Amino acid sequence: MRCEECNNLLEELIDGELNEQASRSVTAHLASCAPCAGLHQRLLAEHEIYSSYERDIEVTPILWTRIQERISSEPVRRSSIKTGGTFLNRLFGAPRLSFSVAAALVVFTAITTVATIRLLERRNVSTVPSEIADTHTSDEGAAEDTQTPSPKPDPRENELPSAQVPAAVKIKHTAPPLKATPDQLVRDAEQKYVTAIAILAKDVQKRRDQLDPVMLTQLDLALTQIDRTIADTKKAMRENNNDPNALQYLLAAYSRKYEVLNELADY
Amino acid sequence: MKRQMIDAMSLDGRRKTRAGALMNSSVDLIARARRGDDDAFRLIFDRYARPVSSFIYDIVGQREQAEELTQKTFVRAYRNLKGLRDEQRLSTWLFGIAKNVARESIRTTIKDRMKVAIDDHPLVELSDDRPTPDGTLLNNELNRIIHDAIGDLDEDKRLVFSLKVLHQKSYEDIAEITGFSIPKVKTDLHRARAEMRRRIRPYLDTSAAS
Ligand SMILES: [Zn+2]
Numbered sequence: 001m002r003c004e005e006c007n008n009l010l011e012e013l014i015d016g017e018l019n020e021q022a023s024r025s026v027t028a029h030l031a032s033c034a035p036c037a038g039l040h041q042r043l044l045a046e047h048e049i050y051s052s053y054e055r056d057i058e059v060t061p062i063l064w065t066r067i068q069e070r071i072s073s074e075p076v077r078r079s080s081i082k083t084g085g086t087f088l089n090r091l092f093g094a095p096r097l098s099f100s101v102a103a104a105l106v107v108f109t110a111i112t113t114v115a116t117i118r119l120l121e122r123r124n125v126s127t128v129p130s131e132i133a134d135t136h137t138s139d140e141g142a143a144e145d146t147q148t149p150s151p152k153p154d155p156r157e158n159e160l161p162s163a164q165v166p167a168a169v170k171i172k173h174t175a176p177p178l179k180a181t182p183d184q185l186v187r188d189a190e191q192k193y194v195t196a197i198a199i200l201a202k203d204v205q206k207r208r209d210q211l212d213p214v215m216l217t218q219l220d221l222a223l224t225q226i227d228r229t230i231a232d233t234k235k236a237m238r239e240n241n242n243d244p245n246a247l248q249y250l251l252a253a254y255s256r257k258y259e260v261l262n263e264l265a266d267y
Numbered sequence: 268m269k270r271q272m273i274d275a276m277s278l279d280g281r282r283k284t285r286a287g288a289l290m291n292s293s294v295d296l297i298a299r300a301r302r303g304d305d306d307a308f309r310l311i312f313d314r315y316a317r318p319v320s321s322f323i324y325d326i327v328g329q330r331e332q333a334e335e336l337t338q339k340t341f342v343r344a345y346r347n348l349k350g351l352r353d354e355q356r357l358s359t360w361l362f363g364i365a366k367n368v369a370r371e372s373i374r375t376t377i378k379d380r381m382k383v384a385i386d387d388h389p390l391v392e393l394s395d396d397r398p399t400p401d402g403t404l405l406n407n408e409l410n411r412i413i414h415d416a417i418g419d420l421d422e423d424k425r426l427v428f429s430l431k432v433l434h435q436k437s438y439e440d441i442a443e444i445t446g447f448s449i450p451k452v453k454t455d456l457h458r459a460r461a462e463m464r465r466r467i468r469p470y471l472d473t474s475a476a477s
Contacts, residue, residue, distance in 0.1 A: 011457060015431060017438055042471070046460070049467055050432050052406070053413045057324050057333055059316040067312065068305060070342045217291065220306060 001029040006036045014043050186247060193254035200261035222260045229253040294354040301348045312341055315358060318434060319365045325429035326369040327376075328418045336372055340365045362436070362444045366426060373422065409470055416466035424459035427452050432460075 006029045012018050013026050030037045204219070233250035240246060291310060299307030319340055324333035344364050351360050417425055426445050430436040431452075436444065441452045464471070 011460065012453075015438070015456075045471055046464060046467070047432070049409065049470060050413065050463075052409070053433065054406070054410050055321050055324050055414075056410075057320055057330050059320055059337075060334075063316065063334060063338055064309065064312055066338050067341045067345075068309075070338070071305070071308070071345045217306075220304070 001025050003029075003033060003036055006030070006033070007039060010036075010040055010043055013040075014047060186250075189251055190254065193251070193258060197254070197257050197261060200258065204261055219260065223257060226253055226257045226260065230257075293357045297348060297351060297354045297357065300345070308345055311344075311357070315361050316341070318358075319361055322362060322429055322434055323365050323369050325417055325433060326366070326422075326425055327372055328414065332372065332376075336365070336368050340368045343368065356443075359436075359440045359443050362430070362434075362440075366444055370422070409467070412466055412470070413463075416463050419466075420459050420462055423447070423451075424455045424462070427455045428459035428463065431456055 006026055009018060009022060009026050013023060018026065030040055230250060230253045233246050233253060236246040237250065293311075296307045296311050300311060316337060320333050320337040323336045323340065324330065327333055327336060340361065344361055347364070351357065353360075417428065420428060423445070427441055427447070430441045430444060431438075438449050438452050441447070442449050445452070447455070
């Protein structure tokens with residue numbers, strides 16, 4: 001190989017773009033030609049300098065937040081509103097309550113759930129007005145409930161979840177279970193779960209960076225499945241006139257959703 | 268239906284963790300992102316935000332602008348996910364979008380500058396007067412010189428220099444990102460190296476002597 005030929009191939013050698021044969025020829029020439037070897041060394045030194053080049057930039061979390069804001073209005077999302085990931089993102093903007101409030105809400109919900117089931121068992125189920133069916137006319141999961149106005153809006157639903165904490169306490173202490181209608185109690189319980197879930201989801205969302213991506217994928221799958229169950233139970237309640245069994249499943253599904261998120265918040 | 272409910276109740280997130288490990292390949296992430304899964308797109312962002320933004324920075328030379336254009340790149344990528352034919356070439360595809368976004372921005376900036384006729388050099392912020400430890404002084408100065416020199420390359424050379432020397436892309440990938448032929452990539456790269464060499468020569472001699 002002549003020097004000129006070698007020189008023409010030196011950059012490609014450094015770039016790793018030479019095939020094996022050419023690479024071997026150039027290397028052989030470098031071993032026996034001092035001027036070409038010097039040129040090669042100089043190129044390597046140049047590259048060392050470039051590899052030490054530090055740019056004055058960093059990728060901040062705000063950047064992703066801004067991207068997410070922009071893409072959240074994209075049509076592609078609308079078809080998949082029920083996925084777990086979307087659920088978390090939809091809750092991202094929900095008012096922040098403390099972690100302990102989330103736990104307290106679930107404790108309260110458990111009390112309400114028991115009261116509701118007892119009440120339904122005591123009463124003739126067929127006399128219960130089917131307001132739940134009116135409230136949830138579609139098969140949408142809990143993710144929808146936090147933000148989508150229902151066809152017959154309950155005034156309470158327009159308030160922030162935080163504003164409902166005193167209301168919940170009021171129901172607990174002042175309203176005897178027999179005076180509250182079962183659907184009211186169900187709706188209260190549901191709302192408390194939705195709020196508690198929102199708090200946890202936000203917590204998890206905040207910590208996403210620290211969580212294993214595989215875990216997150218599983219979380220999304222789990223939540224999607226639970227949301228489907230919630231939708232199915234709601235449908236069953238409509239079709240079977242507020243069947244207490246379906247109600248039990250519905251609240252259990254909410255409870256499971258809470259658990260899944262809680263598990264992840266502790267992870 | 269009950270069976271299905273019970274299955275959902277007993278769903279154990281941790282048990283399936285290992286099976287899910289396969290789900291984060293580029294192909295899978297793209298498929299999920301196409302269905303509107305923001306979390307999948309977030310993982311794509313996490314993987315590529317840094318190389319993409321540093322590439323844009325190489326081309327436009329200004330930090331704030333690079334950040335803004337990185338945002339634009341990923342929003343555009345999200346909107347065009349369906350246009351990505353070969354999922355294995357996600358990186359090349361993203362760099363291609365970044366290149367377009369950066370070039371568009373340069374066009375706009377040039378027009379603006381012609382109006383204002385002021386050259387507010389982006390590097391002023393790097394050469395501030397804060398006391399610098401001796402060890403990093405050379406680095407800072409060298410960073411500034413490299414940054415300046417890249418900025419002085421013409422646009423085509425800047426693109427290929429950044430993609431090859433600073434991002435280690437193959438000639439083939441560079442051709443795909445830039446739309447240049449491979450001979451042009453090689454020629455521009457050779458010329459870019461020569462121009463850069465003239466600028467960093469003092470440092471090159473120092474490091475060669477030591
Ligand atoms: Zn020679």
